[in-house]
Each structure stands twice: as structure tokens, then as C-alpha cells.
Amino acid sequence: MPEGENVFMSSIKDVAKLSGVSVTTVSRVMNNRGYIGKETRSRVEKAMQELDYQPNQIARSLQRSRSGLIGVIVPDLAHPFFSELINEIEAYAIDRHYKIIVCNSLHDAEKEANYINMLRQNRADGIIVCSHTLSTEKYEHEEMPVISFDRVISPSIPYVASDNYQGGEIATRHLIESGCKKILHISGPLEYDLLANRRKDAFELTAMKAGVAYMSIEGAYIEATFEDNYKFIKEQISTILKNYDGIFCSNDLLAYALYVYASRHHIHVPDELKIIGYDNHSFTRMLQTPRLTTIQQPLDRLGEALAFSLINNIERQEDEKHNQNIVLDVQLIKGDTT
Amino acid sequence: MPEGENVFMSSIKDVAKLSGVSVTTVSRVMNNRGYIGKETRSRVEKAMQELDYQPNQIARSLQRSRSGLIGVIVPDLAHPFFSELINEIEAYAIDRHYKIIVCNSLHDAEKEANYINMLRQNRADGIIVCSHTLSTEKYEHEEMPVISFDRVISPSIPYVASDNYQGGEIATRHLIESGCKKILHISGPLEYDLLANRRKDAFELTAMKAGVAYMSIEGAYIEATFEDNYKFIKEQISTILKNYDGIFCSNDLLAYALYVYASRHHIHVPDELKIIGYDNHSFTRMLQTPRLTTIQQPLDRLGEALAFSLINNIERQEDEKHNQNIVLDVQLIKGDTT
């Protein structure tokens, strides 16, 4: 006997024995498949009750070669954006009887690779990739269904994203319409080809079309703490700050650090400087001073779309898999910083 | 053939065939168990490489009756406290080769019960319970190892908590030492017998001993949004606010709402009113106006202790399981609100 916990767990055999039928029959009533005598069914059900029988999903997984597991890889579980996203993914997935395994890559490519390996070995049914540390090749040749958040991995791997171009355009236009003449955009790291970088494209194009002075600068990593963000502002932005009357930050945490910097240096927001952020995640929604003007990513629908698309692909036959991308609208949230 | 993804995955049989040995031998080199000829080993390893062989953990789980899965049940994944806690738990667990399944009870007892059932069926190796919606009985008779955060479930189920009494005492004493004469404590919901309620005991005892006027009032749920918290302050606290010069809130989100209320009503913090919160999670650390005075729960060590204790119990024999509780020190973080 193995040392195991499951000494107490009864198996299909126990149920079969107690109800005086074969395991096949028990399996049939469990799965409601095939013909079953009325009286037999109730005998089996009674036995299940009596034994508090819990079908062993591991055995089922092995048999069906479907584990019901979905791996979600994020760069930082504690980041309000990703914790909220996982929250939504989980809610949807559990509705469809999938379990979520969280994988925290911490921006470490090796860790991310290890997670993928782990998910392979556990025969996860699919992966939702929200971390973009690893080079795309690792995913391109993945046999299990993959869906990506905010990044084009390969033509065969669908992605879900909010409309980053639209977001950049709305944000930029909002600054301009609020009277800004010299605007700055602080983007995310451009190192990877994230769709979030379309915000920068939109910023530049919109500013150019409108004929206002503009500039872009590459910003800090998204997982940064307040101190990191503040340091970035101090070191990279403070010297050029006086040249601008409007700044579009690629994420709310950075926008907040910028606001704090401005406040501390007696630059009045929004009179002297207008600030607009991006995301409107739980931190931003909680924050009251300032109420940040920002672009809201629809985290609920993003999470749902990621889970929905992936699960549908999991359940489709090989030849009918979809690789349609999903792009969702964003929304301006007007706060006090513009 | 099943529809499955794993059509491409090679099995131990394939490796055996390619290297011209039996599956037993392959298993031996995989697990490094028993005697193995030097030359045979390298032949097998080469075959594994060639086939990109990934041992099927599902089959291993079935055989060993150990799944390597740990369920973590929280009330709200998007709450900064729990997302940070899971973050730490996950980091520790993955180090010891356990996978974390996240379960979001949303304060719904039925959902929580469903999760437990799911974890049972998937033969999870253990459960970390951070959600306290369900009555304790459901866990008391659980056959798998359980560890609880911040709640006594039963004598046989260990818990991990920070020292809530100590926290309450430090907070209260800090208010008194800062000159408060009439202090109020807003606790969490007292409905469940959470260890967090020891903060209230400490508050009352410390205030009494010091001879200052005090009162406690039962507060709102911890997952509340800013609006919920603010509403609670407005409806339950605003009328009595003028009677107090120091308030100890049982969580930072509530403390923040109180601060905002006070600011909006021109009650100067900390001159007229001192506020101390509890938790110092990522939201609080990010927040700059105000820098909340608060009690820091050591989220990193709490997460580690939860994972560590549970995993040790999982790996111990039935008769040597521990049920020692772990209580960790908290720390005063002095901000601008006292």
C-alpha cells in the first residue's frame, strides 16, 4: 500500500462491489452513457452516496488524455493588473470546469521555460500567456493550444488584447483637446514587440496630425514598485518635465509616480501639467488623490475572452481550431489629472 | 485514438523501443532508482532527448497517488492582500515542485464547498484555506492535509497567522503614545471567529489599561471597494467621528477611505484625527498621499510558512503529521497619518 492520503478514498471498484455490479456499469451511471437499468442505476447511486465516492479525476485524465488544467503565465501575480486579470480568467474557467494553475515568471525567461515544461509534463490542456519574457519560438512549436495576451507570438497563435491603438489615440486626443501644446509619451519597454506599443504609434500619429509638439520616451518595466517608478521619473523625466504640458503614461503606476513627483515639486496638476495613465485597474480605482485620468482596459472582458477562446480551441477538433484574434474597446476615464 | 493533444507526445514505451530496452529500465533511469548499466543509461538518455520525452505526470500521479497539486482558497484573488499572499505561496511551492490551483470563493459558501469537492476529486495533496466563509466542519473531516490562514478551524488543523494581538496592541499603544485620548477601533466582521479579531481584544485591553476612552465598532467586509468602504464610513462612522481623536482600522483599505472622508470634511489628519491601518499590502506601499501609518503583516513569511507547513505535512507519514501553529511578528510602519 502506498503511504498515501487516499487510503480513505473509495474507488469505482468499491462502488461496484457494494452495489453488486461491474465497474463498467458504475462508470456508465457516472457518465450517463449507454443503457442502464432503472433499478441498477439507483442501486449504484445509493452505493456512491454511502461511500462518499469521489471519482478520481487523475485516472479520468489519464484515460481521456485531458487534464482540465489551464496554465496562466503572468510576470507578477501581485501586480494589480494581473491579479485582476487572473481573477476574471479563473471565474470563467471554473464555470467550464477548468482549473487554473498560476505561474509567476517574474520576468525571468528561465523560470518561464520551466513553467512551460511543467505544464507539458502535467499535460495541461492549454496555456494563457500574459508574460512576455520568453522569446516567441518556445510557444510557436507548442503542441497544446496557446493564447496570448497583448502580444503577437505567431500567426497560428491567437491573441486577445484591448485596442491599444485606439487607447493611444483617445488618450492623446484627450490631452490635445484639453489644451496641451507640448506632449510627452512614456511608453513601456519596447524591447519586446508588445501590442501595447501601438499606443506609442497612435500617440505619435495623433500628435503629428494635430500639429502639436510631441516626444516619446521608453519607460520602465510595468512591475515596478513606486520607488522604481519614482526613481525613473526623477532620473529620466524631471529634467525635461518643464518642456511639456501634457504627459501620457503607458501605465497607471507610472502616471501616479509622475503625479507625486509633480506635486512634490509644486507643479500643479492639471493646470500646469496634465497627466493621463493607462489601465484603470484596482489600484487606480481605489486611488482618490488624484483620481487619475486614464484609459480603462476592460479587464473583465479580457479575462473572459482569453479563457473563452482558449477553452473553445481546446474543445475543438484539431482541424477546426480557430486563430482569430480578439480586440476589445477601451474607454476614457476622466479624472482630476487632466 | 482519442481526439487529444497528446498525439505528438511520446511515452515511456516509445523511449523503450527506440533505445531497445524495457519500460522498466527507462523508468529506472528517469527516477535514478536501482542498478543501471552505464552504457544502457546513456542509450536511454539519448532516446529521451531525441523524442523530446516528457514524463506524463498524470500517470505518475495515478501510480503514486500524489498529484503535486495544492489548492489555495481565497475570498478574492484581486484583493491586494491575497494576491500578494498567493504570490509568495506560489514562489515557495514551485520550489518544492508543487503546483498551485487558485480557488476564488467570493465569500460564497456554496462556491467554496464546490472547490473543496473539486480538489478532492483531483486528489490535491493539500489545501491552504484563506477564505473563511464556510463553516469549519467541512474542513474538520477532510482527509487531505489542510492549513488555515488566520482562523482556528479545529485542533487538528494547524494555522498560520501573524500575531494579531501584538498588532492590535502596537497599534493602540501607538495611538495613545501619539497623544490620543478618545480612540475608536473599527474591526472586521466578527461573524466568524477569525484570529484577526484578537486585534480588537488587544485594542480594548490596551486602551483600558492606559485609561483612555475607547470604543469598538464592527466594520465592513475586507473585499470592499473604495465606494463600499466610503459608504460605510459615511453611514456608520461620520456621526460619531468628532468624538474621537484616534482611529485604529482593521485594514488599510478602510483606513484609506476614512482618511479620504476626513480630508473631504476638513478634519486634519493627523492633527485633529490620527489614523492607523492594518496590513501594509501592495496598495498601501504604493500609496503616497497619505503614507498610511499601519501594521505590517509579513506577507512573504506568511506565504512561506503556509506553504512550508503544508508541504511538510504532505510529505510526512500519517502518524508524524504536525499540527503546530505558526504565529509571526508584525511591525509598525510609521506614516503621516499619526
Next chain:
DNA sequence: TTCATTTTTGTAAGTGCTTTCAAATTGCAT
């Protein structure tokens, strides 16, 4: 050389379930 160890490898049973196949029983129209 002999014989007891030690080393190397394989056969087969078992983990808990699903599913194919076939046998046995029943129902019903002829």
C-alpha cells in the same frame, strides 16, 4: 573452479478509470 554476491535487465501486476466488444435478456411485431 565454485559459489555467493552484486549488478543488470525484464515480465507482469497494479494505479482508477473508459470503452470496445460481445453475450445475455427483454420487448414486440409477425
Next chain:
DNA sequence: ATGCAATTTGAAAGCACTTACAAAAATGAA
């Protein structure tokens, strides 16, 4: 009563692995 289909049930193989047991080969001390 007869024949055929529909219904009810079970035996056994298979999913990918581990392990107890046994057999064969190599080693070494006497």
C-alpha cells in the same frame, strides 16, 4: 411461437507510469 431489434450487463484491454519479483549475467573471494 419466431425473429429481430432494443436494452442491459460484464470481461478485458488500454491510458502511462512504478515496482515487486525473478532471471540472467558479471564479479570476486575461497
